[in-house]
Amino acid sequence: MSTPLNLSxxxxxxxxxxxxxxxxxxxxxxxxxxxxxxxxxxxxxxxFRHQLIAAIAADPGRPYWExxxxxxxxxxxxxxxxxxx
Amino acid sequence: MNADGHHTAAVSPVExxxxxxxxxxxxxxxxxxxxxxxxxxxxxxxxxxxxxxxxxxxxxxDPKYKERLLADGTGAIAELGFGGPEGDHMVVVENTAAVHxxxxxxxxxxxxxxxxxxxPAWYKDPPYRARMVREPRVVLAEMGCPLPADAEIxxxxxxxxxxxLVLPQRPPGTEGMTEAQLAGLVTRDSMIGVARL
Numbered sequence: 001m002s003t004p005l006n007l008s009x010x011x012x013x014x015x016x017x018x019x020x021x022x023x024x025x026x027x028x029x030x031x032x033x034x035x036x037x038x039x040x041x042x043x044x045x046x047x048f049r050h051q052l053i054a055a056i057a058a059d060p061g062r063p064y065w066e067x068x069x070x071x072x073x074x075x076x077x078x079x080x081x082x083x084x085x
Numbered sequence: 086m087n088a089d090g091h092h093t094a095a096v097s098p099v100e101x102x103x104x105x106x107x108x109x110x111x112x113x114x115x116x117x118x119x120x121x122x123x124x125x126x127x128x129x130x131x132x133x134x135x136x137x138x139x140x141x142x143x144x145x146x147d148p149k150y151k152e153r154l155l156a157d158g159t160g161a162i163a164e165l166g167f168g169g170p171e172g173d174h175m176v177v178v179e180n181t182a183a184v185h186x187x188x189x190x191x192x193x194x195x196x197x198x199x200x201x202x203x204x205p206a207w208y209k210d211p212p213y214r215a216r217m218v219r220e221p222r223v224v225l226a227e228m229g230c231p232l233p234a235d236a237e238i239x240x241x242x243x244x245x246x247x248x249x250l251v252l253p254q255r256p257p258g259t260e261g262m263t264e265a266q267l268a269g270l271v272t273r274d275s276m277i278g279v280a281r282l
Contacts, residue, residue: 020128020129020133020202020203021125021128021129025097025099025100025103025104027121027124027125027128027129028103028107028121028125029103029106030124030125030128030203031116031120031121031124031125032103032106032107032110032116032121034120034124034170035110035115035116035117035120035121035124036110036115037170039114039115039116039117040115043170045170045171046245049193049195049245052193052194053192053193056192056193057192060211061211064194064206064209064210065099066099069099069102069103069106072106073102073106076106076109076110082113082114
């Protein structure tokens with residue numbers, strides 16, 4: 001069933017969505033994961049993805065960005081320790 | 086409010102954990118100055134479904150481009166300047182009168198960031214992730230996208246490598262439109278496959 005074309009009802013794609021983040025801590029933790037991927041893992045996103053899958057599976061009802069936070073905490077644990085001076 | 090007129094809302098536990106992560110990662114030199122602000126700005130204003138809309142409009146307007154897009158999604162999308170994280174292996178799936186495509190990530194939230202931005206909340210929620218695979222026709226109808234009984238539905242589960250983008254059907258009555266006008270018709274949901282245009 002195709003919907004009749006209604007130009008007046010159509011909106012720009014960027015406005016038919018929703019804001020990427022609901023609170024500043026969400027954009028912060030998103031960017032922190034990007035920082036670890038880019039600056040500690042050479043751009044390899046897989047280790048974080050595995051942690052995110054595990055964090056979601058561990059508590060499926062938990063809000064998404066809290067699972068993201070738990071995944072990043074777990075990933076940080078796996079990073080090699082910083083060089084001691 | 087305190088005496089200064091400022092909110093003194095308690096910092097939530099998760100905010101505290103994020104602040105601790107930020108402090109730790111900054112101390113380890115992994116978070117350059119301005120990095121968080123730059124990433125946030127990019128994903129709030131530059132990277133989003135308006136990028137995918139340009140890809141779809143180009144494919145509608147230029148049959149040669151559409152051919153390249155379906156053969157090599159990553160390469161054809163890069164022609165328009167879009168690429169980066171979560172966009173290394175893009176596959177574009179075309180809707181037709183007979184076949185309707187829809188994307189999902191059953192395990193987490195894999196999504197084609199360079200062309201759609203970050204996923205909407207419902208895409209990341211357990212009901213969509215679980216049910217879209219099990220009963221796509223029912224879920225699509227619930228989301229306002231009922232399909233004819235004879236239409237085949239293909240559900241694409243984003244795997245570790247591949248990120249899918251749905252190429253919606255060009256709406257009838259749009260023959261005289263410019264590419265920019267066409268891009269204005271393309272919605273995020275139509276490129277996920279939970280809406281038709």
